[in-house]
Amino acid sequence: MAAELNQLCPRFEKAIELLSKRWTTLIVYRLLDGPRRFMDIEGSLSNLSGKVLSERLKELEEAGIVLRTVYPEKPVRIEYSLTDMGRGLAPLMDDIQGWATRWIKIEQEQS
Incomplete structure (x- = not known):
């Protein structure tokens, strides 16, 4: 079990480091729709x-979460989508949404 924790902690830490950068999870969330x-x-x-x-x-592409597709049209069209790895974040995003709905209040709701 101790060996498993030694392998899990650095991976968990790296995942949190990547996903906690400002805007990153919102970008992934937007790409969940396609x-x-x-x-x-x-x-x-x-x-x-x-x-x-x-x-x-660029960071998400380097991490294997986002795919950048260039279409050779005039003008050039570039689209960003989630890879299988990126789509694997969908349950996490759903869980965060459910948690936020239950526990997080915004100013308009607090009045």
């Missing part, structure tokens, strides 16, 4: 700059 273009993602998340979105998408 492929999206850069401007669609940026437009659906207010206050997210194009620079940060670009950085996060």
Whole structure:
């Protein structure tokens, strides 16, 4: 069991480090509905700059969570989608949504 914990903790820590970066989970959440273009993602998340979105998408692509597909059209079309690894986050996102619905209050609800 101790050997299992030694292997689990670094993986868990790495996963939390990746997913806890600002905007990362919201980007993944948006992509759960299917492929999206850069401007669609940026437009659906207010206050997210194009620079940060670009950085996060690159990080998620390098981690194997997001797939970047370039379509050789005029003009070139680029879409981002979740890989199998990324879609594997869907139950986690559902659990967080359920937890948030039950426990997290927003200002309008607190009045």
